[in-house]
Amino acid sequence: MSPLQNLRTSTRRLATLAALASAAVLGAATATVAPASAAPTWAPADQATLTPGVQAYTEGGQCTANFVFTDSAGGVYLGYAAHCAGTGEATQTDGCESGSLPLGTKVDFAEGGSLVSSGTRLGGGTLAYSSWLAMQDNGETDADTCAYNDFALVKVDAADVSKVNPTIPFWGGPVGIDTDGVGAGETVHSYGNSSLRGGLELLSPKQGISLGTSGNGWTHPVYTITPGVPGDSGSAFINGEGQALGTLSTLALAPLAGSNGVGDLASELAYAQQHSGIAGLELALGTEPFSPLL
Template sequence: MHVSHTKRRLAGLAAAAASTALGVSMIAAPTAAEAKPARNVTVAWAPAATAAITPGVQTNTAGSGQCTANFVFTDGAGNVYLGQAAHCASTGEATDTDGCLADSLPLGTRVTFNRGGSLLSSGTQVGAGTLVYSSWLTMQARGESNADTCAYNDFALVKVDAADVSKVNPSIPFWGGPTGINSTGTAAGDDVFSYGNSGIRFGIEELSPKQGISLGTTGSGWTHPVYTVSPGVPGDSGSAFLDGTGRALGTLSTLAIAPLPASNGVGDLSRELAYAQAHGTIAGLALANGTEPFSPIL
């Protein structure tokens, strides 16, 4: 298993931080185009306790490196998708953090879902899917010019193979939820919860739950710097973040070297999903809420 890809993306912020202010706002994100709420799509989810494919499963995109799936999504036809970071399909360099310029594998690229991957092994494959949406590719096709959107819209969707849909449950392991989508952002000091699954931890899932605080909202609402115990590391890229009420807040994108050392940058899911709904080709795309209640007790 290779973790070099996510390391490049996370490390890439070190160079970007030198030239881009990662300022922290103490107010919630301004109102913007919000993601449409969940629809009444009937999917027979696997039981959370035995589901093989859930948020937090490891993803491997055509050898580009190991990442962590964030949330589960559905469309109007009942198809099921796993979210991951767009940079998980990157073919570029460490400093390629601008999604409007960065190179990516194409749509149609195959992605595997794995459990127990480590630095020594890719683990056990539990399913697979196809890359069907990339914010990077979509922004490039549209000629997106908004600097914050280009910098922080780091979101992709993998359509789960029909043969594997019966293995899926949308609940976040350990924490439960999501209970909906946070569309108002976070203020400094707000609680956040995550579940990363980097192979650097040798597949020890007891080390996956993370709890921490938001440092606010920046990038015109597109990103939330956070501190967690422990911080996200290469392989955690793309993993889900929940707010203090269990709503889907965002997706792990970067590790900062400066000006907030060891903080992580979390892309705002409401904006990422709204962009995919407005400019992607998946009709009826919506977040799937968890079947398990949110329980923020560590």
């Protein structure tokens, strides 16, 4: 049995979440950043309600948004993990074989509570891209790509775009994209707060270290002070310079117990740029500077 399991929570699994101890999939390649002139007018960072780290609910499944993206037509997207829209079990982590909800599925952004109905709804969007669906449509056969390309995009409803800011709370940035990965021992940062933490904001910012790069560049195992737990799937990871590194996908039981698997954003975004059909898809930079603790 696979020692990995995805980190999406669902309404039918909330009673057993404390027992979850494994994870899903990830990504790696090159990508570009949206020029400032192409970016929409963002909400002020201290007033925006749709930012990296917001909770995203897809037909009961709970995940965390990572980075903000734009397209050439002015569309705005929040990223999360493809398995957040998955229809199979948590142990089904191969994106080339696992089931997914279709594009166009409604996604709600919210904060507080274990379910969107008991929290505060902040806005919504629709599933616009799933690496799992794209790989299946494309007949992808590369084992590492199938295993670790776990990335999806939710197009923010036009009425909610004015609530968006791409800055990562607490840390600031991203200032660009990490295109060459991280070596063992390098510092990484993340932000996310699954409802399993009971709304404890002090646990939202996370700092840790990379354990290197594997899967031919598609994944970066990491340790953070508090590991990502179910509901944190999709969370943004940045490197020690504030560059977008990847997206949280898995929690490992073995061989690196308690580590998280982070998909390589450069690879995931490059795949999306080639197969999503979204023209001019780019990462949006934060409006606030990156500010590490050290």
